[in-house]
Amino acid sequence: MFDIVNEAIRNLRRAGIKTFLTLIGIVIGIAAIVALLSVGAGVTATFETQFESLGSNTVMLAPGDAFSTQSSSSVKITDADVRYIKSLSTVKDVIKEYASPIAIEFNNQKKSAIFFTIDEEGFDFFKSTDFVSLVEGRWVEPGEASSIMITQGMAEDSFDREISLRKQLTLNGKEYKVVGIFKLSAAMSALGGGGGMVLTTIQGYERLYSADNPVELMVKTTSTEVAEKTADELLDYFEGKYGKKSVTVLTMEQSIEQVGSMLGMLTIFIVGIAGISLIVGGIGIMNAMVTSVLERTKEIGLYKAIGASSRTILGMFLLEAGFIGLLGGIIGIILGLAGAQLITLVANQFNFPIQSVIVPEIIIGALAFSIIVGMLSGFYPALRASRLDPVEALRYE
Amino acid sequence: MPIDVISESIKNLRREGVRTFLTLLGVVIGIAAIVSMVSIGAGLGVAVEQQLDALGAETILVIPAGVQNIRTELTTNDIRNIEGISGVDNAVPIYSESAVMEFNGEKINVSISATDAKDAEIFDSTGYFDVAEGRNFERNESTAVLVGNEIANNYFEKKINVRKQILINGIEYKVIGILKAQPAAFGGGPDTGNSVYMSLDGFRRISDSETPGIIFVTATGKDTVQDTADEIKKLFEKKYGEGSVIVYTTDEILEQVNLLLGVITIFIVGIASISLIVGGIGIMNAMVTSVLERTKEIGLYKAIGAGNRKILAIFLLEAGFIGLLGGIIGILIGFGMANIIAIAGTSFGYALFAVINLEIIVGGLAFSMIIGMLSGFYPALRASRLDPVEALRYE
Numbered sequence: 135m136f137d138i139v140n141e142a143i144r145n146l147r148r149a150g151i152k153t154f155l156t157l158i159g160i161v162i163g164i165a166a167i168v169a170l171l172s173v174g175a176g177v178t179a180t181f182e183t184q185f186e187s188l189g190s191n192t193v194m195l196a197p198g199d200a201f202s203t204q205s206s207s208s209v210k211i212t213d214a215d216v217r218y219i220k221s222l223s224t225v226k227d228v229i230k231e232y233a234s235p236i237a238i239e240f241n242n243q244k245k246s247a248i249f250f251t252i253d254e255e256g257f258d259f260f261k262s263t264d265f266v267s268l269v270e271g272r273w274v275e276p277g278e279a280s281s282i283m284i285t286q287g288m289a290e291d292s293f294d295r296e297i298s299l300r301k302q303l304t305l306n307g308k309e310y311k312v313v314g315i316f317k318l319s320a321a322m323s324a325l326g327g328g329g330g331m332v333l334t335t336i337q338g339y340e341r342l343y344s345a346d347n348p349v350e351l352m353v354k355t356t357s358t359e360v361a362e363k364t365a366d367e368l369l370d371y372f373e374g375k376y377g378k379k380s381v382t383v384l385t386m387e388q389s390i391e392q393v394g395s396m397l398g399m400l401t402i403f404i405v406g407i408a409g410i411s412l413i414v415g416g417i418g419i420m421n422a423m424v425t426s427v428l429e430r431t432k433e434i435g436l437y438k439a440i441g442a443s444s445r446t447i448l449g450m451f452l453l454e455a456g457f458i459g460l461l462g463g464i465i466g467i468i469l470g471l472a473g474a475q476l477i478t479l480v481a482n483q484f485n486f487p488i489q490s491v492i493v494p495e496i497i498i499g500a501l502a503f504s505i506i507v508g509m510l511s512g513f514y515p516a517l518r519a520s521r522l523d524p525v526e527a528l529r530y531e
Numbered sequence: 532m533p534i535d536v537i538s539e540s541i542k543n544l545r546r547e548g549v550r551t552f553l554t555l556l557g558v559v560i561g562i563a564a565i566v567s568m569v570s571i572g573a574g575l576g577v578a579v580e581q582q583l584d585a586l587g588a589e590t591i592l593v594i595p596a597g598v599q600n601i602r603t604e605l606t607t608n609d610i611r612n613i614e615g616i617s618g619v620d621n622a623v624p625i626y627s628e629s630a631v632m633e634f635n636g637e638k639i640n641v642s643i644s645a646t647d648a649k650d651a652e653i654f655d656s657t658g659y660f661d662v663a664e665g666r667n668f669e670r671n672e673s674t675a676v677l678v679g680n681e682i683a684n685n686y687f688e689k690k691i692n693v694r695k696q697i698l699i700n701g702i703e704y705k706v707i708g709i710l711k712a713q714p715a716a717f718g719g720g721p722d723t724g725n726s727v728y729m730s731l732d733g734f735r736r737i738s739d740s741e742t743p744g745i746i747f748v749t750a751t752g753k754d755t756v757q758d759t760a761d762e763i764k765k766l767f768e769k770k771y772g773e774g775s776v777i778v779y780t781t782d783e784i785l786e787q788v789n790l791l792l793g794v795i796t797i798f799i800v801g802i803a804s805i806s807l808i809v810g811g812i813g814i815m816n817a818m819v820t821s822v823l824e825r826t827k828e829i830g831l832y833k834a835i836g837a838g839n840r841k842i843l844a845i846f847l848l849e850a851g852f853i854g855l856l857g858g859i860i861g862i863l864i865g866f867g868m869a870n871i872i873a874i875a876g877t878s879f880g881y882a883l884f885a886v887i888n889l890e891i892i893v894g895g896l897a898f899s900m901i902i903g904m905l906s907g908f909y910p911a912l913r914a915s916r917l918d919p920v921e922a923l924r925y926e
Binding site: 151152155156158159162163166170197198208209233234235236237238239243244245246247248330349373374376377378379380404407408410411413414415417418420421422424425 | 549550553554556557560561564568596597598600601602603604627628629631632633637638639640641686768769770771772773774775776799802803805806808809810812813815816817819820
């Protein structure tokens with residue numbers, strides 16, 4: 135067995151540039167797949183930690199189908215609904231979010247943005263989640279009726295002049311002062327934030343709009359165990375009142391699952407396309423091995439003449455192909471991980487706060503996959519080599 | 532190009548059977564992947580264009596901006612203001628509201644849309660409201676509804692048929708027609724399958740909403756439509772701020788959709804191109820082997836007077852041929868695959884179809900030949916620089 139391994143390595147070194155080119159084919163394929171998978175896993179992990187910061191006993195409730203862009207529902211959540219939810223024995227607290235479109239005037243320009251707030255009881259909790267983070271200045275304090283915070287993107291890019299702290303902005307005709315600048319998490323931007331957002335206190339919100347119909351509820355249950363049961367109860371209540379499809383109710387775990395399955399499908403699609411290059415790389419291995427078998431016909435005859443069986447020859451060539459795969463896999467994984475880092479660096483430059491993660495499963499999977507591709511591609515040439523007639527092979531010129 | 536160089540290249544390729552076949556296969560797969568993606572992308576663009584053509588070049592869409600149901604609230608005053616702009620022929624608002632629809636004891640929240648019957652004819656040319664079963668509105672019938680095909684067939688446990696009675700927010704309506712299924716191409720046209728339509732009189736029985744959703748504006752002329760749209764845009768920017776309302780002419784929508792499709796196509800083609808690069812490396816590998824094997828032959832050629840440039844040309848042409856042949860087969864297979872994807876997509880209700888045009892063919896061929904020749908350059912150079920004396924002695 136040991137001499138077969140030695141033999142395979144010697145042959146690969148002998149082929150020099152040919153082996154090198156064959157290797158590159160596999161390296162590129164594996165690197166592309168590993169890079170894309172790592173970025174995909176990183177984005178999923180980013181979303182997961184953000185949702186986890188809500189706490190596993192949180193149930194989110196919003197009108198309409200939060201995961202559809204089509205015909206959004208205009209169901210209005212009322213005080214009566216909130217009172218009902220609070221009356222459930224498994225519910226500890228209900229945090230209400232309010233939002234409306236708003237016109238901002240600054241520097242003689244007028245722009246549209248989304249004006250939002252959280253009720254007083256929920257504000258500290260909201261601050262503690264990963265959905266928002268303070269960049270500059272301070273948070274608005276309960277009771278302040280004319281303090282606002284704006285998103286970093288809006289502060290820097292929305293108007294011709296940058297909006298700095300302590301500037302006065304006119305919102306729907308009324309004056310507010312910027313006390314802080316904040317940043318939205320990837321999850322929040324992806325779920326619809328995107329554009330400019332202005333955060334205020336409930337008092338600040340009520341100067342312009344009445345806080346009657348929350349756009350989202352965060353329902354805190356008494357424990358993680360009852361979260362799913364509570365979610366089902368909430369869904370039953372709203373479906374009974376407003377019909378099916380009227381609200382989206384998700385526990386933290388379900389939110390993570392939903393986002394994970396969407397990102398998973400996207401990743402599979404992209405990796406599938408990148409995977410084509412691995413097939414082409416495999417064909418490259420096959421081609422190199424076919425050539426190698428032809429060139430070494432005489433040698434194979436000699437092996438057989440001195441007693442090597444067909445199985446030994448098959449093993450020798452299969453191992454050689456597997457080696458190319460394995461080596462290509464190792465180099466590909468290293469380059470792929472580096473590529474993933476590069477992608478996240480570039481993405482961060484463009485304000486997409488993503489990270490890539492090194493997942494052991496991806497690495498082991500890629501290694502196994504590269505060996506399998508190598509051996510599968512090598513099988514036909516190896517079989518051809520093993521079946522050579524020693525007499526004919528020795529005579530081959 | 533001298534004939535003997537070409538025939539020499541072809542002869543060499545045929546001599547190497549399996550190897551040429553495998554090398555070709557690599558290029559074929561790469562080109563096929565790229566062509567199928569580009570073809571589907573181009574098809575999506577054409578589908579959207581057709582939908583927008585039905586809408587007419589004079590149409591301007593005014594859509595309240597925002598996310599989910601946090602959107603700028605327009606008023607009937609805004610419609611009057613739009614109609615006051617000189618280039619505007621008319622402005623037709625679509626009112627919408629979500630409501631509880633009850634059928635066969637089941638309650639589902641649906642989106643209701645309504646237009647004044649006298650204005651509804653501007654949609655005649657679009658085919659949005661063609662009925663698959665039953666009939667369309669005749670007058671301002673206040674108890675009649677048209678039901679989108681998705682709602683009729685898939686929302687409730689029992690299928691909704693024409694002439695059935697339904698309850699909307701507890702009030703009785705009669706289904707007079709089921710709308711035809713519209714292909715779900717992104718960008719063009721409203722989502723008619725997931726809505727219930729009624730006349731404005733019918734709508735007033737369940738809602739007093741004066742907030743228009745989308746406003747369809749018709750401009751007086753094709754040439755001035757862009758200026759008119761800009762006027763409308765200015766009107767809303769002044770009132771609600773920049774970014775409060777999306778104002779698009781059909782040309783602008785098409786531009787936006789094509790831009791988006793272009794970015795997506797470039798991204799996917801970029802990833803698919805990796806396989807073509809790997810295919811190119813396969814060509815290089817095959818050519819390196821070929822040069823090694825034919826060292827003696829090259830020496831002979833040189834000995835009887837072939838110049839470096841001629842040897843270079845023979846090998847470059849050979850590599851180019853592999854690329855070109857791979858390109859031709861790849862384009863055929865890629866277009867075939869695009870059709871399969873399109874058929875599969877259509878059966879899932881997406882307006883997909885495969886488009887093949889001169890740009891794709893010429894682009895694919897040029898790309899494959901360039902990849903072939905680039906990959907062949909190094910081996911060809913190596914061949915051309917061989918010392919004839921050494922080469923002849925090579926075993």
